[in-house]
Amino acid sequence: MLAPARTDRQGFTPLKNASDLTLRLISLGFFLLVWTVAALIAQSSMLPGPWAVAKSMVEHTVAGDLPYHVGITLARVAAAFVIAMAIGTAAGLAMGRSRRADLLFDGWLVLGLNVPALVVIILCYIWLGLTDVAAVIAVALNKIPLVVVTVREGARTLDRELSQVAQIYRFSPRKTLTKVTLPQLYPYIMAAARNGLALIWKIVLVVELLGRSDGVGFQLSIYFQYFDISSILAYTLGFIAVVLLIELAVLRPLELRLTRWRL
């Protein structure tokens, strides 16, 4: 069975040995060095050094505002993610299996893929009000077409021979879905999930900036007004840390579990 190309935008290339690790550490050190030197030369609050940002991060964490707003953003990400994955997977499966469904909806799909995220966000806020529901729907709507495209690709490659086995042994539709169809789609669903998370993080912040009064996006807009670059970078780094943690603690182990039969 073909797996989709790994478009692993958040993951690192896996390390093979100690010298790989050294290279990565050198790269990180070089980055911090360039940053520090640039900050020293600039001598400006517009470009705080790594140390100032770290200090700001600790302050915001101790004060509690950083965890609070990251938590709120995280909840929105989770809701939009679940909705987008559920609807996108169902639609992708239907369109991959049925030519008729594909022809009926691929026009919508092209439209969905090409409507700018900002337009979807603005329209959701106008039509549904400045609410959390509107925010989550706006994010999900931006993501669904991408999930559909990926899952549809997987559904088109479903193994007909295994479907015949399910037919001969009279599997119920439910059993066919869970034991035959979904396992073949997992690589595609996982690819959609990883890319989806990367996209959703980014859109959620814009949604919050435009129409919410909490969350990381809202905080960034406040610090933008104060030109508080240290806080902006502190929030950014805190946020990136959480994203990586989810990638490493949730998505990676889940993917390993679902594909362990390949080993």
Added chain:
Amino acid sequence: MTALSVEIKSKTYAARTPGANHTALKDLSFTVPEGEFACIVGPSGSGKTTLLNIVGGLDREMEGVVRIGDGGGTAPSDLPIGYMFQTPRLFPWLSVLDNVRVVMDGKSIEAGEAENLLKEMHLGDVMQAFPNRLSGGMQRRVALARAFAVKPQLLLMDEPFVSLDAPVANKLRRLLLDTWKARRTTVLFVTHDLGEALSLADRILFLSPSPGRIVLDLPVNLPRPRNLQDPAIDALRRDLLARYPQLLAGLVNVAHERA
């Protein structure tokens, strides 16, 4: 009791260009009594797999009637069928045990029938392994266990041992016969190998080249247990080929056709 009755008037595959339809089977009928081991032998392209798919209900676009069991009626039967395909067709994401359990009902699973079957197939040690860790012969044994796991009224087999080396294939044939003998399942076994058919079958149905129909219905009365290397099998084979030199191409002399 009749376990299977097949009356196919015609089975055609629609071609892309109208008028160029391909007729795979034509006027093919036979019945198989309960518990019989019947082999279908025919040249490649004679529609053997098509026939099995029709009997198994995977292909319903044909003119004719297939009845499984004594139920009568033309609706596809709900009686359990086992099907061993040319390749094992196991679910690679399920363990060996789960590959067998997945076709069973809750009661049979609880009774440990899957484990017993796998032990019968000498697979007791690899029940937790994933199929792609197993050799081709072992994968076929899992597929065989799965086919018997549904307590089939009818077992369909489509050249299941074709890509195995001779000793492994022989072992599997013996395993198949042992399992069949213990259960007396009705078997429809497709092969192009006359020796294999003679070593397994109670009766052999020879197919013509496309469009396939039955050209010879041959009872095999050799005593069991048989062995592929038995002189009696070889003698029967040579005798058959002397009488019908073109038999494996699906052609029999007209003079013998009604004999």
